[in-house]
Amino acid sequence: MQIDPATYWSQTAQDGTVERWSRNARRKIRLWRCTLVVARVLKRGLDIGGALAALCLFAPIFVLTALLIKLEDRGPVFFRQNRVGAGGRLFGMWKFRSMRVNAEQLTDLLLQTNQHGQAGVTFKMRDDPRITRVGKWIRKLSIDEFPQFYNVLRGNMSLVGPRPPLPREVAAYKASHLRRLRVKPGITCLWQIGGRADIDFEGQVRLDLQYIRSSSALYDLVILFKTLPAVIFGKGAY
Amino acid sequence: MPSELLELVLPDWGGLDTVRRSPLPFGLWTIGDQCLLHHWLDHAVNQGVSRVHVFAADRPAAVRRVVAESLLWPLTLEFTALATTADAPAGATLADWLPGSSAPPAPTHGWDLIERAAAMQRAWLERMACEPDYALLSIGFTCRIHPHAKLIAPYFIGDGVFIGPGCEIGPYAVIGPGSVLAGANRVAHSQLTARSFLGPVTALDHCLLDGGVLFNLKHRSRLDQFEPHLLATMEQSAPHVPLRDRLRALLLFLWLGGSRASAGTATSFETFDGRRLPGDPHAGLSNRRAWLPLVWQGKLPLYGILPRTTAQFELLNGDWQNLIRHAPIGVFAYADSQGCHTPEHPEEALHAVYQASLPPATLNSAIAQFSRTLPSAS
Numbered sequence: 001m002q003i004d005p006a007t008y009w010s011q012t013a014q015d016g017t018v019e020r021w022s023r024n025a026r027r028k029i030r031l032w033r034c035t036l037v038v039a040r041v042l043k044r045g046l047d048i049g050g051a052l053a054a055l056c057l058f059a060p061i062f063v064l065t066a067l068l069i070k071l072e073d074r075g076p077v078f079f080r081q082n083r084v085g086a087g088g089r090l091f092g093m094w095k096f097r098s099m100r101v102n103a104e105q106l107t108d109l110l111l112q113t114n115q116h117g118q119a120g121v122t123f124k125m126r127d128d129p130r131i132t133r134v135g136k137w138i139r140k141l142s143i144d145e146f147p148q149f150y151n152v153l154r155g156n157m158s159l160v161g162p163r164p165p166l167p168r169e170v171a172a173y174k175a176s177h178l179r180r181l182r183v184k185p186g187i188t189c190l191w192q193i194g195g196r197a198d199i200d201f202e203g204q205v206r207l208d209l210q211y212i213r214s215s216s217a218l219y220d221l222v223i224l225f226k227t228l229p230a231v232i233f234g235k236g237a238y
Numbered sequence: 239m240p241s242e243l244l245e246l247v248l249p250d251w252g253g254l255d256t257v258r259r260s261p262l263p264f265g266l267w268t269i270g271d272q273c274l275l276h277h278w279l280d281h282a283v284n285q286g287v288s289r290v291h292v293f294a295a296d297r298p299a300a301v302r303r304v305v306a307e308s309l310l311w312p313l314t315l316e317f318t319a320l321a322t323t324a325d326a327p328a329g330a331t332l333a334d335w336l337p338g339s340s341a342p343p344a345p346t347h348g349w350d351l352i353e354r355a356a357a358m359q360r361a362w363l364e365r366m367a368c369e370p371d372y373a374l375l376s377i378g379f380t381c382r383i384h385p386h387a388k389l390i391a392p393y394f395i396g397d398g399v400f401i402g403p404g405c406e407i408g409p410y411a412v413i414g415p416g417s418v419l420a421g422a423n424r425v426a427h428s429q430l431t432a433r434s435f436l437g438p439v440t441a442l443d444h445c446l447l448d449g450g451v452l453f454n455l456k457h458r459s460r461l462d463q464f465e466p467h468l469l470a471t472m473e474q475s476a477p478h479v480p481l482r483d484r485l486r487a488l489l490l491f492l493w494l495g496g497s498r499a500s501a502g503t504a505t506s507f508e509t510f511d512g513r514r515l516p517g518d519p520h521a522g523l524s525n526r527r528a529w530l531p532l533v534w535q536g537k538l539p540l541y542g543i544l545p546r547t548t549a550q551f552e553l554l555n556g557d558w559q560n561l562i563r564h565a566p567i568g569v570f571a572y573a574d575s576q577g578c579h580t581p582e583h584p585e586e587a588l589h590a591v592y593q594a595s596l597p598p599a600t601l602n603s604a605i606a607q608f609s610r611t612l613p614s615a616s
Contacts, residue, residue, distance in 0.1 A: 021467035025420065025437055029472055032400045032418050039380050088309035171312045175280035176369070178310055183379065209374040216380070 083164035094147035098135030161186025245330035257348030261564035263296035281337035363392035487533030510551035522579030542568025565594035575608035
């Protein structure tokens, strides 16, 4: 779109035109600022509302799972692990314990059988011997992730966002992978609904970047609804 | 075999920055999506380096703050302030250009510095356009881009940007985070820094828009004043005055005699950055009672450097002007605690530069100690 300079200057010469244009500019700036604030408030509101609803709704499952874990090996019910959050800040992520109490010590031994390859950034394997009998089922149904609703309430995490990596995994990142840490991590994201552990690390990063690029409250709702069948049918979970 | 340690020395070109007069040293200027130092940290990660030691002589407090906040990179970061870059270790890499390509000759004046940053940005955009995920990386999150806007690669659009209808962005355009392009804008070979506003039917070609100031690289001109409907900055201009400082100012004002004490300050003066303050610019402590009401109104910080008129500011050399220009002014300064109560005192500028080169609140306790002695002295 072009404007003839003569037309522009003749318009500015009219009384009050520049003031009207300046008022419109200020209005536009205010409107965009409000839009950004509303987007932030909507995202946080969805997180708080969704996490509270989930904690109330799944309370019986929480109690039952806690009992089963306690009965199986008398170990602790919950497991807190350091994860890397938005901007590289560390936070403690809560989970139901699905592995043996000494699982961390066994990890190094098992790194050779990594499903994502020995040089892989993330560590996944089928028939992991560290997983308990109860653990196998709660992982299959993703119940082990439910305590993360508490992290969402605290503000360390969001309902939807890239999965928070372990510090060990981030140490193996390339610079381009770090871009997925620019936003708050979440419980579910695009790669959880698209095949979960079956997708390789580069594919996960690409899906995370795709989410970051097009994130909005509505898109979050769509992902949340699509997560339900993925969880129920245990797609890609082991 | 990658080295465990990368030693980086940031260029000391503060004295050359006579055109842009940036509050940040060259190493912290934004090139594309992040500052130059962060591009080097990306490079360190890709090289498998685990420790980075940063050396800087130009505005080290700002570099130290950025280094401390750089948690995203899985690196151990260390920082050392230097008197001059010559004091850096012999093997240190000079971070004066993007990593991975050879740097052109060092700049010699202020426009050279701006053109160097623009050339680096072009190189970065070209490099990014070759990445397989360019489509995902070129636009930030929470952006609204009108379907009738045209994007011509290579370009980069930051987070929270609004692009109106009929805009043409690129090639070689960088739109900083939080910017608003009202509509029918054309931006090519140009950079808009964070929170810029570009009014409707405005075109930028080979330009830098930084904090509402336009730099035309083709004609080498700097334009400071614009009608707000054409170009503006969306940065908040009012200083942040903590509630504790406001209450302290109120108490001091009452203690020093309240409105009775400031009744005689009918004169006012203008500071070099266009702020109007009551009192006489040559007077010492007698002005301060008249400035205290501005603190609880949130218009002036309680602690900062002493305000200067344009004449007092221009007496300083270029390096010192660059340091003092961006430091917040306040009712009480570190110079006060050292017995210098007016910018005309021969040692005041030295204390002001010292205060301006440190992180903002570093000397506040010394200044607060001085302000507590005022009532007893008066």
